[in-house]
Amino acid sequence: MIEGTCHCGAVSFTFPKRPDWLTSCNCSVCRRYNPLWAYAKVSEISLRAAEGATIAYIHGDKTLAMHSCQTCGCTTHWIGLDSDKSAKMAVNFRMCSASEIANIRVRNFDGAETWEYLDQE
Ligand SMILES: [Zn+2]
Structure with a gap:
């Protein structure tokens, strides 16, 4: 399991395993925030945040x-607006320790146009 936490500690998560890769996306939002996403089912990620601890940005x-x-x-993190626990969500591995993420492959995802990874899997 891999732990991540925001800078102040109000939001934290536990990811079930070391991901095979992290996703760097170039969509209009991600290219500004620059997160490294790791995906799993909603039911697999333990997210800890008090009610109102986060701001939800919804667009498009x-x-x-x-x-x-x-x-x-x-x-x-991002999460779908339907509350389906089998759906995927993503957490930002920049909230994890640098040593934890240092050896995980980063894949570039073209969220701006083609919605495909720009490398070969
Ligand atoms: Zn915080």
């Missing part, structure tokens, strides 16, 4: 909310 087709810590501003 309104299928998901990008969450940031209300206090320190770190982008922590």
Whole structure:
């Protein structure tokens, strides 16, 4: 399991395992926040945040909310707006220790146009 926490500690998560890769996305939101996403099912990620601890940013087709810590501003995760526990969500591995993420492959995802990874799997 891998732990992540925002800078002030108000939002934290536990990811079930070392991910095979982290995703760097170039969509209009991600290219500004610069997160490294790791994906898993909602049911597999333990997220700890008090009610109102995050700000949810919803844009575009309104299928998901990008969450940031209300206090320190770190982008922590995104989650779908339907509350389906089998759906995927993502947490930002920049909330994890540098040594933890140092050896995980980073893949570039073209969220701006083609919605495909720009490398070969
Ligand atoms: Zn925080």
